[in-house]
Amino acid sequence: MLQSLRIRNLALLEEVALDFETGFTAVTGETGAGKSILLGALSLLAGERADKTIIRQGAPACEVEAALFFEDSRAIDAVLAELELPGCEEGLLILRRSVPREKAPKITINGSLATLAALQRLGEHWVDFHGPSEPRRLLKESCQLELLDLFGRAGDALAAYRKDYTRWKDVLAERSRIASETKLSPDQIDFLQGQLSRLDSLTLTDDAIAALERDFARMNRAAGTHRAHRHAFERTRRRRRPPSHDCFAPPRGASPRKHRSREQAARRSPRFRRGRDQRPRRRVFRSRSATAVRSRTGGGTRHADEHVARV
Secondary structure, three states: EEEEEEEEEEEEEEEEEEEEEOOOOOOOOOOOOOOHHHHHHHHHHHOOOOOOOHHHHOOOOOEEEEEEEEEOOOOHEEEEEEEOOOOOOOEEEEEEEEEEEOOOOOOEOOOOOOOOOHHHHHOOOOOOOOOOOHHHHHHHHHHHHHHHHHHOOOOHHHHHHHHHHHHHHHHHHHHHHHHHHHOOOOOHHHHHHHHHHHHOOOOOOOHHHHHHHHHHHHHHHHHHHHHHHHHHHHHHHOOOOOOOOOOOOOOOOOHHHHHHHHHHHHOOOOHHHHHHOOOOOOOOOOHHHHHHHHOOOOOHHHHHHHHHHHH
């Protein structure tokens, strides 16, 4: 049953909201009152195609929304499950369709985005239009079968048949899947046929077979030795302690307090500070050459030191 219908910016209507009561409802009016607009809104929710000309002049978009109530929603829930859409909550189905002027159309069914095909599929289950051009539905095979089932009152038999048919289709799909998984590709078939032809062309004697068995045993022993060596190498590498890059790392078994005091003393030493400074320095060595410079300059240490510094 149609509970409510809301229309915005459709044709000449700006906004209309209608609530329907239980039972039969008739909408009457003179020509031009807007009865066809209501039918147009229902056709939009049933999945009819629409263009931008249905939008009211000056409006950015046209929106149509309806709430449908089903006392027994199992049939409509089955269709929603096939379409991977949310089911009805307490038998309530909410349809909404928006046709913007600049953007792409938007369709939601029970709050989830849907396609126009899904809206058309649902429209076959909740509305029937009767008019001069509406008996097209009678030409569909699914509608004809539905009418035959209704006439024959084959509800229980039809449900059992659908259940068995669904199980049969699942078994066929499973068989096809297993056959496709175990089937070899053409390349694999060619490779195996080549290997079989090579084996058939061999003329093996007893001595040749014994030699092949000895080679096979030797290769197995070599492979076992290789695996054992690799396992031992991996265990040795895991046990090996990685080298430490910290010059102040405490040695194994040392006291942390004593090591901390030694570290602080080492950091305060001038040698550590000179090594920490990475700028290049010029070292001046005062040796016999400095004494010789002093003797030549008359023993003046100031001039000698300056000369040595320049050197």
